[in-house]
Amino acid sequence: MPITIGVVKETFPEERRVALTPNAVTQLKKAALEPLIENGAGAAAGFPDAAYAEAGATLLPAREEIFRRADIIVQVRALGANPDRWSSDLALMREGQTLIALVEPLAAPDPVRAAAERGLTTFALELIPRITRAQTMDVLSSQANLAGYKAVIIAAQLLPKIFPMMMTAAGTITPARLFVIGAGVAGLQAIATARRLGAVVSAYDVRPAVREQIESLGARFVELPLEARDAQDASGYARAMDEEFYRRQAELLGDVIAEQDVVISTAAVPGQRAPLLITRPMVERMAPGSVIVDLAAERGGNCELTRPGEIIQHRGVYISGPLNLPATLPFHASQLFARNVAAFILNLIRNGQIDPTADDQIVAETLVTYAGQVVHQRVRQKLGLAA
Template structure:
């Protein structure tokens, strides 16, 4: 069984799918590991470290992709500089495991099915206790929440903690975090460690205790509808509920020194949480860090990938925050992949068991077919829009 680690070609992607420590463990299990030359360089894992772990370094990209039984990546397959698609390099019947974003980009599932590749999307891992060790969305979101607070602290023209000095007492910064999923909770914990006063809001009332356990105040809004979707994710709410929510959070945004937004809905545009009118009411020098920038942003003024100043407020729309901490992001992601592969393999061979709820949810294509109904519906929507 040959497992290959591809080098990421996306400019902003610094992570790598496997790290040397994990490679060494897999080789002890009798697996053959190929690593594309330079695959770990941007994550500070050089080829020599992989060779020392027992991996074979492959300089020929075409060979690595076409001869792999299981190919591991971080970002979805893309077009190469020579105009060829990475998907076209995969051999029929091989297994691809990666972030694939199939709900937002269902065409990728169509192409993988046409290539007769068995594809497992890391975004589709279910939010269950048994799947926690494979939940790459959570492991990477935690990094994003941590880094968002550091970015905010660097941009804010104030201290985060309260300081008592000979020149007087400095009040702590007020941080308002919108969304208390994995990223939001890590942001709360990090902001509290830095000494800030933290408030947090989420449409899911069930997260109240988690927010309070981290030392933050929970801003509660009672809505007359279900706000939690399957798997524990926040559910898209009605326009009436959105309006009610905006009315309540406006006052908290106005009084905050920093607002960090983290709300995302899988496969859909990020919900608008901070309107331009809210931005206008914020204090000059305040900062917004919009973690959802890649999905369009939670703030009306967000420009994905750029830092801008609007109405005296610095608005930061970072792209791919986990990649900015590539060492630990890669380590965590590699453990997520390894846990999933342990489920897939039996006696050093791939065994796709759809009776297993994790494999059933994560496997989006197999034997030339798209397996997910949600992806099929998304693909029909895209096809209808084009025609």
Template structure:
């Protein structure tokens, strides 16, 4: 029987959980024993009793019982790396250092930012799958954590903007006259951007969208938004493996020039442009912020990678000459019940794919695992993510 452990998340501000009663039942049906730390789902709206009814075995997060569970676990399902920098201290006998050799860790492991991760995995001889690196292939669609969480981020970004804006989103006909709809500009037509477009349109706003890929036009227009054509340059970045590539300086400057007149008309700007393992492209400079009217709102979803907007700060709202710049670092954690439900289903789908004939089998050559299996039984498979040896360079 495969023993699956689900800890309580200890990262500040992290309210999600890696399993729900629904996925506990699902894993139990595949022959897994599920051990869940008490109150792990409390901040996500899932009570211990619901987990127990689904078949999970609850344990205290500290003391001999916790030490025993961690030492015997075959798989740990987490949202973020247990014991990562900035995390609340793990209780004695818990955390990666308590796992047995060859145990498997699944989660959003921040492989580009946690410089101690590879060393910890090697020291404990652990296997680990970083869900950020999961390939965007047809087999992985049900496991695509980035997409499920980006959907939530795009939705919540619009609600934050609407709450901070000094006017209505929809057009209103009143006895005092007609109120014109808000004008929204979305930068990036990925999952988060398209959800932001759909949400803003549902609220009645007029929406324009900028993306480096001309092929995004069809999706944008299908949602009722207007597409802003990208610069017509030979060095257009495009995408690789379903993820955006980094744009060059010439392309970025041309894109900023095209955006300027649209920003001057905007009430809200939502930025979503990110490149895995690279600093987010600066799309709105300090000078360009001056084009926005006083009272306008910018929501920067890329603030965790440095931000698309000058002056944005993670999990903070900043006033820049009358423009409100909101750095939205971890919006999925602000809607933890649905975020956890989707995340847990993604994890369950991945774990089910790794279970064959009742046993956990990791094939490093499997196209599903090859890019995201950071270590296999303590052997590093992504030397490009080892800062000491690779100068913190990352794969394109």
């Protein structure tokens, strides 16, 4: 019997993405896997049921039937990444079933414990290591690319100026000045998008090694006289720094931010509250009409005044705290997510079997529950379990 892979409609509010697209279904079918798709699962992302049927998927009308028949359940958001509705899906799952999704295991570990008690084999896509072989599976990077793009579009809509320089018969319009804090995937895409729109762009990151990437996109690297040792962990993610570092950083950033028309902040640390980088006094030094787009809003925000999910004004400065931006671009976000997931599944299955114990760094670092236990050491620490 072929391994069955189930995809259901997402239940997280305003989540319009789907975990597998018709193209990904075709790819998995070629590997002798059997995708099962809930009717309407891809509709909000622009993928009709007919496209799935044409790709060879089996469409089923009932969510419960997908959970009953699938060996692997693939979702965009599950467990801690779907905080209000994860338990209803968990109740439909059975011992030995495999779950692959974003599950927020470090920020919300309690649902992971419940999944272990249910006997699930759970893989957290957030934990995919940043190694060359895993690039095709890196959902955080693929989705962050889109978030960085959309952040610039939001800023352009809010800013009462245009981005590019224009020379007209009525005189020259100077370009907007845009500053990006954090040159990870989202930050670099924000730089590239803002440059394409004609803004004068500068950027800062605690990791001096990204200077070359920033400058290669045509932006200026802002150098602050700060020691930033060990600013990146072994997996390639930003590491949390101490309070004194962030205090001094904020002091130095204040002068830079005061000169900007737009600030896009992207600084985040996996599983932790986002560092506070933009204080109320710093906002109050910005000119009226300026814009801050805080991409760390879901983690508490880099700006002291950010209200997650809202756009507010403070002394004439717009502050946007968007949530789940990739879901606002569901067609392409789903395409990228599905390619990542399909690559992950194909790497996971060995000799026609799911092998959670494979001697493979990608499998080992993403596996969070297996055989009734929470097995990921960092998640165990969050839960206060013995090493």
